Amino acid sequence: LPAQDQPAGKPVTAVVQKIEIQKLRQGDNLILGFSIGGGIDQDPGQNPFSEDKSDKGIYVTRITPGGPAEVADLRVGDKIMQVNGWDMTVVTHDQARKKLTKKKEEVVRLLITRKSLEEAVKHSKGCHPRQ
Amino acid sequence: MDNESTYSGYSYKSSHSRTSRKNRERRDRHRLKNRDGSLRADKSVMIQAPGEPLLDPESTLVDDRDDNWGETTTVVTGTSVDSISNEDLTRVSKDLEDSLPLDCRRYISPALGAILGLVSVITPLAFLAIPQLLWRDTLDPCGTPCEGLYISLAFKLLILLISTWALFLRPPRATLPRFFVFRCLLLALVFLFVASYWLFYGVRVLEPRETDYRGIVGYAASLVDALLFIQYLALVLLEVRHLRPAFCLKVVRTADGVSRFYNVGHLSIQRAGVWVLDQYYSDFPVYNAALLNLPKSILTRKMSSFKVYNLEDENPNNSTGQSRAMIAAAARRRDNTHTEYYYEEAEVERRVRKRRARLVVAVEEAFTHIKRHQDEETPASSPKHPREVMDPREAAQAIFAPMARAMQKYLRATRQQSYHTMESIINHLQFCITHNMTPKAFLERYLSPGPTLQYLDNNRGRQWTLVSEEPVTASLRQGQVFSLKRLDFALVIKVMPLPFLRLAEEFIDPKSHKFVMKLQSETSV
Numbered sequence: 001l002p003a004q005d006q007p008a009g010k011p012v013t014a015v016v017q018k019i020e021i022q023k024l025r026q027g028d029n030l031i032l033g034f035s036i037g038g039g040i041d042q043d044p045g046q047n048p049f050s051e052d053k054s055d056k057g058i059y060v061t062r063i064t065p066g067g068p069a070e071v072a073d074l075r076v077g078d079k080i081m082q083v084n085g086w087d088m089t090v091v092t093h094d095q096a097r098k099k100l101t102k103k104k105e106e107v108v109r110l111l112i113t114r115k116s117l118e119e120a121v122k123h124s125k126g127c128h129p130r131q
Numbered sequence: 132m133d134n135e136s137t138y139s140g141y142s143y144k145s146s147h148s149r150t151s152r153k154n155r156e157r158r159d160r161h162r163l164k165n166r167d168g169s170l171r172a173d174k175s176v177m178i179q180a181p182g183e184p185l186l187d188p189e190s191t192l193v194d195d196r197d198d199n200w201g202e203t204t205t206v207v208t209g210t211s212v213d214s215i216s217n218e219d220l221t222r223v224s225k226d227l228e229d230s231l232p233l234d235c236r237r238y239i240s241p242a243l244g245a246i247l248g249l250v251s252v253i254t255p256l257a258f259l260a261i262p263q264l265l266w267r268d269t270l271d272p273c274g275t276p277c278e279g280l281y282i283s284l285a286f287k288l289l290i291l292l293i294s295t296w297a298l299f300l301r302p303p304r305a306t307l308p309r310f311f312v313f314r315c316l317l318l319a320l321v322f323l324f325v326a327s328y329w330l331f332y333g334v335r336v337l338e339p340r341e342t343d344y345r346g347i348v349g350y351a352a353s354l355v356d357a358l359l360f361i362q363y364l365a366l367v368l369l370e371v372r373h374l375r376p377a378f379c380l381k382v383v384r385t386a387d388g389v390s391r392f393y394n395v396g397h398l399s400i401q402r403a404g405v406w407v408l409d410q411y412y413s414d415f416p417v418y419n420a421a422l423l424n425l426p427k428s429i430l431t432r433k434m435s436s437f438k439v440y441n442l443e444d445e446n447p448n449n450s451t452g453q454s455r456a457m458i459a460a461a462a463r464r465r466d467n468t469h470t471e472y473y474y475e476e477a478e479v480e481r482r483v484r485k486r487r488a489r490l491v492v493a494v495e496e497a498f499t500h501i502k503r504h505q506d507e508e509t510p511a512s513s514p515k516h517p518r519e520v521m522d523p524r525e526a527a528q529a530i531f532a533p534m535a536r537a538m539q540k541y542l543r544a545t546r547q548q549s550y551h552t553m554e555s556i557i558n559h560l561q562f563c564i565t566h567n568m569t570p571k572a573f574l575e576r577y578l579s580p581g582p583t584l585q586y587l588d589n590n591r592g593r594q595w596t597l598v599s600e601e602p603v604t605a606s607l608r609q610g611q612v613f614s615l616k617r618l619d620f621a622l623v624i625k626v627m628p629l630p631f632l633r634l635a636e637e638f639i640d641p642k643s644h645k646f647v648m649k650l651q652s653e654t655s656v
Contacts, residue, residue, distance in 0.1 A: 035655040042652060061653050093652045100656040 012089060014113040015121050016081055021072040021108050032100060032108065033067020034060050034074060039093030049077040051115065057081075058088045058096045060112075075114065082111040241303065247318065248295060251325050251358055255284060255351040258332060262347055266340050273344045280348045287355045294362060298370065305408075307401045308597060309604050313368040321361055328354050373398045378607050379627045382407055386418055386620035394629065401603040404615055407624060408595060412587070416580040418620060421546035486541045487578065493537040494570040497530040503567070527561035542577065550586055551577065593617075 023030035038047055040056045049059045060078045063070050080088045083099045091099070100108060262270060328350075336347060373396035380403065383390040391414055395403055504520055521529065538556065542548040563573040576585075587593075597603060598621075599613035611626040 032656045035653045037653045039652070062655070064655075093654070097654045097656060 015117045016111040016113050017117055019072050019074055019110045019112055021068050023106050024068045032069055033064040034069040035062040037061040040090055041092045078112040078114045080110055080112050084109055254325055255355050258351040269342050270344045271342050277345055277348050280352050284352050284355055291358055305405045312604050317365045324357055379629055381625045383623050384620055389415055397606055399604050399606050400599055400613055403607055404597045412584040413582045417583045417586050483544045486544045490537040490541040493534040494574055497534045498570045500530050501526050523561045523565045526564055527557050531557055
């Protein structure tokens with residue numbers, strides 16, 4: 001479906017982590033060192049990292065070893081919720097790419113969520129009453 | 132007659148009486164011995180299109196073309212088989228060819244074919260007529276069945292005549308070196324049929340004066356049936372068998388490497404040669420000897436390698452050493468010529484393109500000077516400036532002047548000036564004007580080299596020599612190579628079989644075309 005005909009996204013609550021990545025200059029390009037997949041114009045069933053197979057969000061599919069993303073502790077399978085304040089949960093793949101590769105920005109601040117974060121919070125919540 | 136067979140001529144052709152057939156058999160035996168014996172070298176025989184003088188001093192020919200003249204046939208076969216050689220045969224055949232003027236040879240075979248055809252058509256009618264004429268009184272009366280047979284006979288003869296006219300009565304376009312096996316087979320068959328029917332008729336009907344007229348009519352009808360079947364056989368052997376493609380021929384011109392691929396069926400080598408030549412005249416661009424591979428400036432430089440002065444006497448050991456030194460030096464020098472060739476070629480191409488642009492502009496402007504005169508033009512336009520009405524020839528001459536120089540320069544740049552005279556250009560211009568062609572259509576003839584047929588005048592025939600290592604009546608086989616030679620270039624033909632095709636089937640349900648989106652986009656940022 002084209003972007004304008006997508007059904008409205010449902011409200012989402014998630015535990016997020018802030019990650020700041022400094023872009024690396026390679027020749028004429030500024031690269032971040034990871035690959036993204038997903039988007040509202042893509043097939044969500046093919047996403048190997050999502051729990052809910054109807055999730056059309058943007059996921060990190062690959063990290064270049066030694067690149068800026070690895071240095072900033074971004075991991076494969078992370079779902080990107082925001083980039084520099086721009087929402088990434090209901091965007092097309094190309095829109096997401098454009099938000100990440102703006103030539104004028106040297107730093108991107110991502111809000112990402114991952115399964116292990118949720119579990120860590122649950123674990124700490126669960127542990128808390130005991131303590 | 133057998134050798135002098137013509138391509139696509141008649142199927143009914145008479146050779147001769149039985150005596151010369153004996154000579155023919157003797158000659159066949161002689162030829163077989165020759166083939167196994169001394170003639171191991173390439174046999175080169177001539178395919179000769181009619182009209183051209185026969186003697187081509189550069190081509191060697193081995194030819195047994197000698198059986199129209201019974202006396203000389205016996206002379207040739209009379210000599211001992213072991214001692215006859217290539218040169219003797221060549222000399223003999225050349226003498227024979229000199230004796231008969233060329234035009235006669237072209238028309239002998241169709242004439243003889245016509246005679247045999249006429250004889251075979253008249254025969255059934257003669258079978259019917261002779262008893263009526265000679266012993267009408269004693270014949271059994273024959274009512275309705277005979278009349279039915281008369282009708283069927285008449286229609287079959289009509290069909291025979293029409294199909295003979297449609298299929299076989301065409302002027303031959305080529306003369307082949309050896310006899311055309313299938314045609315001779317059919318002629319012999321026809322002759323045999325007709326002769327044996329006459330024999331039977333003479334012995335069983337004429338002598339005892341047979342009275343059963345219905346039987347005679349039935350006999351004549353059976354002859355016509357047999358002739359129809361022979362014609363069917365002729366159709367299959369001569370026309371249909373070679374239509375289904377079985378081989379692919381690669382034809383390469385030795386002079387400039389232009390090559391084409393053709394699909395043919397089962398043919399003999401000589402027939403394949405004629406077929407290839409037919410395609411050659413309309414497919415291959417004309418051979419322009421003026422277009423060399425390397426431009427002149429480079430060639431002359433290559434030829435003037437440094438001189439080697441021989442200070443001592445000529446010594447065989449020394450000369451080989453010298454030539455080796457020269458070759459090595461030349462090889463080292465050759466390193467530079469490719470860059471020169473590259474720049475020279477770019478220069479030539481640029482020049483040609485500039486002249487072509489000038490030519491196109493000149494022609495376009497010239498064509499705007501004339502327009503077709505409409506007869507319904509109002510007289511109001513004419514009184515002040517009466518326009519002179521011209522016919523196409525004058526119009527062509529009028530607009531040729533402004534474009535003449537540009538045309539000449541362009542033709543000279545592409546080395547085509549020998550193919551187009553001023554007269555021919557004006558003729559072509561007149562032709563284009565008459566048919567309302569645009570300037571681009573007029574120029575099409577000069578901007579690209581056309582097929583050879585475009586530059587031929589049809590009055591003279593074309594002389595080609597077929598060079599082959601195998602007898603030219605052998606049929607095509609994989610891996611054969613033969614060539615058709617002309618004075619300044621040759622066409623080399625290689626035979627390749629078409630591959631055997633295994634066609635399998637696969638059924639696709641139209642409802643099975645379904646698509647899903649892939650998570651294909653993995654963009655790296």
